[in-house]
Amino acid sequence: MNAREIRQMFPILDQEVNGKPLVYLDSSATSQKPVPVIETLDKYYREYNSNVHRGVHTLGTRATDGYEGARxxxxxxxxxxxxxxxxxxxxxxxxxxxxxxxxxxxNLTEGDEIVISYMEHHSNIIPWQQVAKHTGATLKYLPLQEDGTISLEDVRETVTADTKIVSIMQVSNVLGVMNPIKEIAKIAHENGAIMVVDGAQSAPHMKIDVQDLDCDFLAFSAHKMCGPTGIGVLYGKKKHLEKMEPVEFGGEMIDFVGLYESTWKELPWKFEGGTPIIAGAIGLGAAIDFLEQIGLEEIEAYEHKLAAYAMEKMSAIDGMTIYGPKEASKRAGLVTFNIDDVHPHDVATVLDAEGIAVRAGHHCAQPLMKWLKVSATARASFYLYNTEEDIDKLVSGLVKTKEYFSDVF
Known part of the structure; x- marks a missing residue:
């Protein structure tokens, strides 16, 4: 893949920020959108904006075809x-x-267990906290190795016959760790538990095969994979979804409504109450077309190279702490770091003055920050439109940041 050619398909990147060419290194928070996705959204609103499923007119049929085609x-x-x-x-x-x-x-009652890890995003912690409070189940945490990875031996020790749900992110948004989901799912199933996978940081960057992973559920978002905001996906094995009740009720998801009882549509529509996110789904479909044209395997390999290059260059800066595995082959395309005696928000502010966008804060992972013994970190995350030149500018900006605060203090 040619990142420089790909970059030209992202119009937002062709601008200056604070008088400097934009270097966007915050794709783990949200990715930028290529022209084909933007044009697809524009075409929907210009040419066939309509509700889906209900109408028999031409625009409704075209919108329904686009929406279900995206599925x-x-x-x-x-x-x-x-x-x-x-x-x-x-x-x-x-x-x-x-x-x-x-x-x-x-499905859970008192005495049952839910197993997650310390590295999870808040969206894969708080829902399970609430389930535990509601049902009396116990929430357990997988320990992490010194480099932030998960040991399968620890999984075998933590997951028991009382475990009913194991929910783990496939790729950490802080450590860049790529977790062995297939092996964890096998252990979960051997103990009678289901496997839930947070794929927010993996779906944009690597090929996912839910049948090979044998996960029971997979969740991911379009906006991190070149698609629109406000649309995501829940994959679930049919045997589970058929037994589950909807959590939102109203139009579109019903079969029959009486005065006191109602019945639901078949899968998948029983979980999609109300007017669905039509444009978002169609935009997600366009993003998938775009990514697959390049190739997910190509994207993953390229990002490993960027991560290796970034690790090498950033490790040479005195006073730099990098979190997660030291081997680039064990991590996805992001680097989370701190500079001694400089708050990550200050790091991000100085870099922004250089036109470089990075993330700073707890990254919706406060339990992990506590495990790392820090309150916050800075993060540079890479995608298919980034180049080694972007990383060189980042390193230069970090050196300036370090020098600036050395002079100040």
Missing amino acids: EKVRKFINAKSTEEVIFTRGTTTSINTVAASFGRT
Whole structure:
């Protein structure tokens, strides 16, 4: 893949920030959008904006075809068995909350266990806290190795016959760790538990095969993978979804409504109450087309190279602490770091003055920050439109930041 050519397809990157060419290194928070996705959204609103499923007129038919066509693209993208297993949601957070509210609260009781890890995003912690409070189940945390990775031996010790749900992110948004989901799912199933996967940081960057992983649920968001905001996916095995009750009720998801009782549509529509996120789904379909044209394997390999280059250059800066595995082959395309005696918000502010966008804060991972013994970190995350030149500018900006605060103090 040619990142310089790809970069030209992202118009937002062709601008200056604070008088400097923009270097966007915050794709783990949200990715930028390529022209094909922007044009697809524009075409929908200009040419066939309409509600779906209900209308028999031409615009309604075209919108329905686009919406359901996007569902089929998602099915192929993750290799689900059927489009019945693909539910459109508002994003990863809504997807995980749906599993927690519908499956978790119904199937768990006092004495049952939910297993997650210290590295989880808040959206994969709080829903399970609420399930535990509601049902009396116990929330357990997988310990982390010194470099932030998960040991399968620890998984075997933590997951027991009382465990009913294991919910783990496939890629850490802080440490860049790529977790062995397939192996963890096997251990979960051997103990009679289901496997929930937070794929927010993996779906944009690597090929996912839900049948190979044998996960029971997978959640991810479009906005991190070149698609629009406000649309995401919940994949679930049909055998689970059929038994689960909807968590939102109203139009579109019903079969029959009487005065005192109602019945639901079949999968996947029983989980999609109200007017769905039509433009978002169609935009997600366009993003999938874009990514697959480049190749997810190519994207993943390229980002490993960027991570290795960044680790090498950043490690040479005195006073730099980098979190997560030291081997670039064990991590995704992001680097989370701190500079001695400089608050990460100050780091991000100085870099912004150089036109460089990074993330600073707790990254919605406060338990992990506590485990790392820090209150916050800075993070540079890479995507298919970034180059080694971007990393060189980042390193130069970090050196300036260090020098600036050395002079001040």
